[in-house]
Amino acid sequence: MIPILEAEVLDHYEVAPEHFVLTLDAPPIAEQARPGQFVMLRALDAWDPLLPRAFSVFHADSEGGTLSVLYRVVGRGTGRLRGHEPGMYVRAWGPLGNQFRLPEGERVVLVGGGVGVPPLVFWAERLAALAVPMEIVALIGAQRGELLVGLEQLKRARVTFRCATDDGSAGHRGYVTDLLPRTLEGKRATVYACGPMPMLRAVARITEATETPTELALEAPMACGVGACLGCTIPRRGGGYARVCSDGPVFPARDVDWSLMP
Amino acid sequence: MREPHVATGPSLAVEVAGMRLQNPVLSASGCFGWGEEYARFWDLRRMGALVGKAVTPHARPGNPDVRIAETPAGMLNAIGLQNPGPAAFRETILPRVHSLGIPIWVNVSANSVQEYVDLCGMLSAEPGVSAIELNLSCPNVGRGRAEFCVAPDAVAETVSACRPVCRCPLIPKLSPNTTDIAALARAAESAGADAVSLINTLVGMAIDVDRRRPVLGNRTGGLSGPAVKPVALRMVYEVVGAVSIPVIGIGGIACWRDALEFLMAGATAVQVGTANFFNPMAIPEILDGLETWLRRNEIADVREIIGAARLEK
Ligand SMILES: Cc1cc2nc3c(=O)[nH]c(=O)nc-3n(C[C@H](O)[C@H](O)[C@H](O)COP(=O)(O)OP(=O)(O)OC[C@H]3O[C@@H](n4cnc5c(N)ncnc54)[C@H](O)[C@@H]3O)c2cc1C
């Protein structure tokens, strides 16, 4: 059964301009959550916005029973979420969707842009805790240096990272994907990426050429988040559509028909 | 004198077209998958009947691009009737949902009278199919259709052609995109419909001002959710007054109060659509709420309140 509960807000703070980390008391969800999965959140008794919003699991502490998401305020759903002080409640259900599969090769490369970073941080933490020796490199992008998120968590997990910003205010000036080809050199790697669609498209193009196994955590407008409405589909290579919420959100990059992507 | 209070609680059972339903709360087509998704949240054996996603004469991949858009207290959809077609439905989906042990209504959608007849012939005698809901109203699959289903003579022609081949109750689902929905209902009734369900979605639109173009890839889509409830309720009230077959109320039902409004307007049962999306527990919560309300008002049988708000009575 998928837990659905009225979860108390335990902590809610700004990590970067307009970026917040929301921590909920949600033991049954925290216990089951795996990297790549997401939760649906919705204000109680609100009809504006009507639909819940999907958020990748940023951190799940199964012992403490807490679940965190990291989000950027962009519109009505996140604007409303932001008004939730500790002690208030949101309706939460999940975890939903599939999860990242274990890597092949000796190196793991994580490519994250904007609010695509949270699921990769969770994955990095879980991978770093495995007893298997592997090199983990994270490439993190944002518009400006002050909008780079998740770096502290990566440091704590002892994951190497490099940054890119559009304006050069931190790290490489340009796209985070500019850093990818060099990072793939030398060892067999597996790539995991999450972020804006143009970034994912660029990742897929690069890793297809190098034949590097690649998994992408995708986003799409969602209504139900559980596979029932068929609203969140993406074109599948070879024909037909896949539901981002329940066939994904994690897809091998080669399973997506990029020629039909918006 | 009132019956002494029964320990087992009020009866929620209703009868629709000769079928006994354990309660009047059903899922709406296209808003509940084939049940599996919600079986992960609650025991589906609680619901009155399961109405599944439309089945069309041939498999349809569905519409490309953006398929849904949120609107105030509602949403637009242009899914494009994505489904695997009747053969795959019969072989893979139906046996699975049949095993749930609840009545299954199959929603069928087509582009011509002959196709509707073929689908009824193919699916109505299948084990596990309790009723056929004729989707005479999907606005998202080509221009000809929208016109096809809003004229009473087209409804009458389709229903009377399907009636002889349909081996189970036949329930046309009516479009609200018409000026006189009571006329559609009367046409369906005189052509042999066993019940009617309404409403399907209202054709609507949303524009992305940044991109200066319609949000939906299909340009227009069907509006559903709480925003349509007053319109749906008015149409149900009107249709109940116009026909003597049972009416299934649909449109914006999100809580037990909404369900009660439709029942009091004269609907024998209701379907819950969009509400499942924003609350996966919508159906069981509505059932709990209805039961509590009946108990609190010392009403032993839900049928007592069907039509209770009708003024002509
Ligand atoms: C599987 C999945 C995981 C997700 N994980 C996260 C996450 O971890 N953190 C997070 O912040 N968001 C995440 N999202 C996105 C989130 O669900 C919302 O869509 C997003 O926060 C916008 O919601 P809103 O209600 O604030 O904006 P809306 O009111 O829906 O939109 C307002 C405006 O913002 C635009 N907009 C919508 N989404 C975005 C976006 N992502 N970036 C920029 N503009 C946008 C819209 O086009 C619209 O013009 C995820 C989505 C999915 C499907």
Ligand SMILES: Cc1cc2nc3c(=O)[nH]c(=O)nc-3n(C[C@H](O)[C@H](O)[C@H](O)COP(=O)(O)O)c2cc1C
């Ligand atoms: C995503 C979505 C898909 C739908 N698909 C169908 C369908 O396949 N066949 C049909 O008859 N109605 C379909 N409908 C209409 C619903 O069954 C229902 O009539 C309508 O949404 C109004 O009810 P609601 O406000 O409770 O959602 C669909 C509605 C939505 C939102």
Ligand code: FES
């Ligand atoms: S959001 Fe409903 S099917 Fe994916």
